[in-house]
Amino acid sequence: MKDKLIVSGSPHIYTRESVSRIMWTVVVSLIPAGIAGVIIFGWDALWITLAAVGAAVSTELIFELAAGKKITVLDGSAVITGILLAFNLPAGVPLWLPVIGAVVSMVVGKLLFGGLGQNIFNPALVGRVFLMASWPKYMTTFTRPFCDTVASATPLAALKEGKVLEHIPYWDLFIGNHGGCIGEVCILALLIGAAILFIKGYISWQIPVTYIVTTGLFMYVFGGNGFFKGDWLFHILSGGLILGAFFMATDYVATPLTAKGQIIFGVGCGVLTAVIRIWGGYPEGVSYAILMMNAATPFIDRYTKNRIYGS
Amino acid sequence: MKSLVKEFTKGIIRENPTFVLVLGLCPTLAVSVSVANGIGMGVAATFVLLGSSMIVSLVKNFIPDKIRIPCFIVVIATFVTITELCLKAYSPVLDRALGIYVPLIVVNCIVLGRAEAFACKNNLASSFFDGLGMGVGFTLALVIISAIREFLGTGQVLGHTLIKRFEPPFVFGMPSGALLVIGLLLGLFNLIKDRKR
Numbered sequence: 001m002k003d004k005l006i007v008s009g010s011p012h013i014y015t016r017e018s019v020s021r022i023m024w025t026v027v028v029s030l031i032p033a034g035i036a037g038v039i040i041f042g043w044d045a046l047w048i049t050l051a052a053v054g055a056a057v058s059t060e061l062i063f064e065l066a067a068g069k070k071i072t073v074l075d076g077s078a079v080i081t082g083i084l085l086a087f088n089l090p091a092g093v094p095l096w097l098p099v100i101g102a103v104v105s106m107v108v109g110k111l112l113f114g115g116l117g118q119n120i121f122n123p124a125l126v127g128r129v130f131l132m133a134s135w136p137k138y139m140t141t142f143t144r145p146f147c148d149t150v151a152s153a154t155p156l157a158a159l160k161e162g163k164v165l166e167h168i169p170y171w172d173l174f175i176g177n178h179g180g181c182i183g184e185v186c187i188l189a190l191l192i193g194a195a196i197l198f199i200k201g202y203i204s205w206q207i208p209v210t211y212i213v214t215t216g217l218f219m220y221v222f223g224g225n226g227f228f229k230g231d232w233l234f235h236i237l238s239g240g241l242i243l244g245a246f247f248m249a250t251d252y253v254a255t256p257l258t259a260k261g262q263i264i265f266g267v268g269c270g271v272l273t274a275v276i277r278i279w280g281g282y283p284e285g286v287s288y289a290i291l292m293m294n295a296a297t298p299f300i301d302r303y304t305k306n307r308i309y310g311s
Numbered sequence: 312m313k314s315l316v317k318e319f320t321k322g323i324i325r326e327n328p329t330f331v332l333v334l335g336l337c338p339t340l341a342v343s344v345s346v347a348n349g350i351g352m353g354v355a356a357t358f359v360l361l362g363s364s365m366i367v368s369l370v371k372n373f374i375p376d377k378i379r380i381p382c383f384i385v386v387i388a389t390f391v392t393i394t395e396l397c398l399k400a401y402s403p404v405l406d407r408a409l410g411i412y413v414p415l416i417v418v419n420c421i422v423l424g425r426a427e428a429f430a431c432k433n434n435l436a437s438s439f440f441d442g443l444g445m446g447v448g449f450t451l452a453l454v455i456i457s458a459i460r461e462f463l464g465t466g467q468v469l470g471h472t473l474i475k476r477f478e479p480p481f482v483f484g485m486p487s488g489a490l491l492v493i494g495l496l497l498g499l500f501n502l503i504k505d506r507k508r
Contacts, residue, residue, distance in 0.1 A: 134482040
């Protein structure tokens with residue numbers, strides 16, 4: 001009886017929403033993209049995802065037991081980190097790679113900062129960038145869809161290397177019939193998941209829309225031979241932009257709180273992504289763009305703080 | 312005598328320049344790629360520390376207070392030049408590996424920090440042991456960091472392969488790996504300090 005009496009200030013509106021409910025909904029919203037990844041790249045995609053999730057959850061459990069902290073494994077955030085990390089890996093990586101990546105994600109990206117709500121960077125991206133810097137050989141070897149062993153460059157990597165691009169139809173980019181990471185290729189499945197989050201009201205439009213529009217616009221202006229000739233639709237549909245914009249740039253913890261701040265965040269991500277894609281050393285810039293803007297989030301929050309009414 | 316021992320040992324753990332005072336991070340980040348580099352940098356910095364601490368403590372009464380920092384820098388720069396020329400003459404390989412970071416010992420905050428905080432207020436013997444302790448502490452820190460980085464980044468320590476069939480994560484050979492290792496070690500030191508209290 002004692003637990004049921006909650007003493008708090010008004011307004012006394014009861015909501016069934018909770019952190020773990022939101023987190024598990026995000027997990028559900030990622031399932032379509034996971035299924036698409038398994039269909040496109042085969043069972044390897046599933047094993048990699050399970051390995052990453054298992055490693056992320058057990059890392060959190062072991063760390064919290066060892067540190068004598070409250071066990072927060074069931075809130076689902078570790079599961080999301082594992083899934084997002086796996087979605088950012090090529091399907092041909094050895095199984096130890098997602099395991100190490102998940103451990104680094106959880107320990108360095110989240111637990112050492114004090115757990116969920118305290119991390120300054122998106123944990124899954126911390127893990128991905130760590131793997132990218134550590135084992136670039138595995139991280140840039142992509143398998144061709146619908147057959148196991150043949151290596152294939154992502155459309156963006158081919159573009160970066162200056163190869164003459166056989167024109168990939170936009171439809172193939174949209175349904176994911178091209179080389180890439182497990183969870184980023186099928187835009188259709190990602191949009192289904194994003195729609196779930198929008199309908200539930202768990203993510204707001206500011207970050208994803210400004211992010212995608214800015215990247216597309218920047219690419220249209222600077223991405224082609226001469227101004228205003230860039231293939232903006234290709235750049236929106238390829239790489240990890242959709243996955244990043246809807247599922248990683250909308251992380252509650254490491255992004256600005258106010259609508260104004262979120263617009264700044266989205267525009268910043270978009271500009272950085274486009275700059276890295278056009279002039280940077282890597283073919284893809286989504287993860288670095290989001291991490292850099294994560295780092296800028298405290299400053300954005302400070303300058304976009306809502307005025308207290310009456311002050 | 313007891314106090315001299317204390318001056319010496321405080322630099323090793325209790326006031327370790329890298330992990331507790333958090334000084335001299337720039338060379339630490341830059342040269343801790345391999346244990347050999349780490350030892351070389353540590354010894355070079357220890358020599359400069361010893362020399363400058365002793366000279367500063369000897370001449371402290373003749374230095375006008377307002378221009379003491381430039382005076383310290385002149386003393387430090389002298390010892391750095393000696394170190395650099397010796398390295399170039401006797402160990403060109405190490406000199407090439409350490410590169411710009413040998414002349415940069417001039418602005419290493421540990422050296423100036425000890426001159427300002429300790430040597431200009433204490434006698435010769437205490438300053439000698441303070442400099443030695445700080446130098447040893449710095450060297451030890453460098454060796455720990457560079458051993459971790461060399462092992463994880465290349466699978467070797469001092470050029471010997473420890474584990475076969477090990478695919479090293481390259482990130483530890485890069486500056487980002489240095490920041491990661493130093494950050495984790497700093498956290499570990501703070502954790503141990505908190506537990507002790």
